[in-house]
Amino acid sequence: MCSPLDKNLPDAPISNSLGGGPWRPFWETLSPHAAYHVMDSSPLNTSSVVQPPIHYTTPPPSLLTAEAAGGSPTSSPLLTISRSYPPRDTETYLLCPMYSRLSRFYTPKGLDWSPSQLIGTAVHRGIVAYYTKSSTPLPAAREALEAGFVPQEKHTLEGIWKSIERGVKLGIDVDLTGGGQRTLVCAEEPVYSRRADLVWRTEGRLIVQDLKVRLSLDADKLPYALQEAEHSWQLHDYAYHYGLHFGEPVEWAEMVLIILGPRARVVTHPVHMTPERLAQWWKIAPVIWARKAEDDAQETPPQNWAICDSRLFYGQPCPYRPFCHTHRADWRMTDTLFDKKGGE
Numbered sequence: 001m002c003s004p005l006d007k008n009l010p011d012a013p014i015s016n017s018l019g020g021g022p023w024r025p026f027w028e029t030l031s032p033h034a035a036y037h038v039m040d041s042s043p044l045n046t047s048s049v050v051q052p053p054i055h056y057t058t059p060p061p062s063l064l065t066a067e068a069a070g071g072s073p074t075s076s077p078l079l080t081i082s083r084s085y086p087p088r089d090t091e092t093y094l095l096c097p098m099y100s101r102l103s104r105f106y107t108p109k110g111l112d113w114s115p116s117q118l119i120g121t122a123v124h125r126g127i128v129a130y131y132t133k134s135s136t137p138l139p140a141a142r143e144a145l146e147a148g149f150v151p152q153e154k155h156t157l158e159g160i161w162k163s164i165e166r167g168v169k170l171g172i173d174v175d176l177t178g179g180g181q182r183t184l185v186c187a188e189e190p191v192y193s194r195r196a197d198l199v200w201r202t203e204g205r206l207i208v209q210d211l212k213v214r215l216s217l218d219a220d221k222l223p224y225a226l227q228e229a230e231h232s233w234q235l236h237d238y239a240y241h242y243g244l245h246f247g248e249p250v251e252w253a254e255m256v257l258i259i260l261g262p263r264a265r266v267v268t269h270p271v272h273m274t275p276e277r278l279a280q281w282w283k284i285a286p287v288i289w290a291r292k293a294e295d296d297a298q299e300t301p302p303q304n305w306a307i308c309d310s311r312l313f314y315g316q317p318c319p320y321r322p323f324c325h326t327h328r329a330d331w332r333m334t335d336t337l338f339d340k341k342g343g344e
């Protein structure tokens with residue numbers, strides 16, 4: 001059966017004015033009868049409200065942060081979805097809706113502290129400081145480390161610092177400016193609740209970069225890591241939303257892989273964000289966001305048992321298995337099994 005979306009989204013290839021004249025987003029070529037508003041948490045200039053298919057409405061209030069709440073409930077004869085969700089939320093939802101819920105609010109008690117996230121944050125901080133010239137790279141990275149370090153027995157602050165220092169130097173040495181051909185547009189600027197690492201402009205086109213820090217990646221695994229960029233939700237989401245925000249096409253979205261071992265190096269993988277590619281993504285995204293909104297409104301969201309024992313969770317099985325399987329998703333066990341995030 002044809003969904004409401006099918007009636008209003010064009011089939012690829014999408015005609016677009018990329019070849020000449022002022023750029024227009026592909027959705028401006030859609031049916032003038034379709035209604036579209038973005039009622040997201042981010043400031044949208046209402047003059048840029050365009051004509052296509054989806055009506056964003058307010059998310060279920062029980063699961064909203066104050067920052068995310070925006071807009072008023074509305075309905076659409078086409079399709080009603082709560083809102084768009086940032087890439088990280090969507091990716092964890094696609095992995096497992098229950099994991100998405102639990103990891104947002106709870107940390108399993110007794111889980112070993114891992115420095116990987118902190119190393120990534122600090123390396124980002126240093127590299128962004130370098131390219132924006134906002135502060136000195138290594139002190140900026142060190143400050144992030146000291147702010148996030150959790151004293152424990154396994155990892156020392158100085159040991160972690162060596163990895164961070166290596167990552168920052170790699171990100172600087174590789175020269176993300178394309179030999180000075182690119183002009184920095186913004187860095188970590190919030191756009192529609194997204195925060196791309198670096199956005200550049202060259203020859204009238206935008207390039208979005210996402211920095212990824214890997215503590216270790218063997219050479220034989222590199223092709224698989226790069227292949228992921230081709231269908232990375234995050235890169236497509238950034239290309240779409242930063243293009244919308246700046247009113248010009250994001251032509252390339254690049255994954256910048258900063259590999260700290262066993263052989264330290266940086267590998268960049270650019271993905272050409274053609275209108276056809278983004279149109280395909282746009283066919284999928286609102287459907288997934290709508291499903292996520294529905295699942296978020298349920299007390300117990302769906303569980304993806306197919307991945308519980310996989311190593312998709314930072315190289316480990318899912319840390320919420322005792323809750324889901326030993327305690328059969330009994331919400332009365334949360335105080336026993338979990339610490340609330342943010343110390344609430």
Ligand code: SF4
Nearest residue numbers: 096099303308318324
């Ligand atoms: S244990 Fe399985 S079902 Fe439960 S949150 Fe983890 S992946 Fe999802």
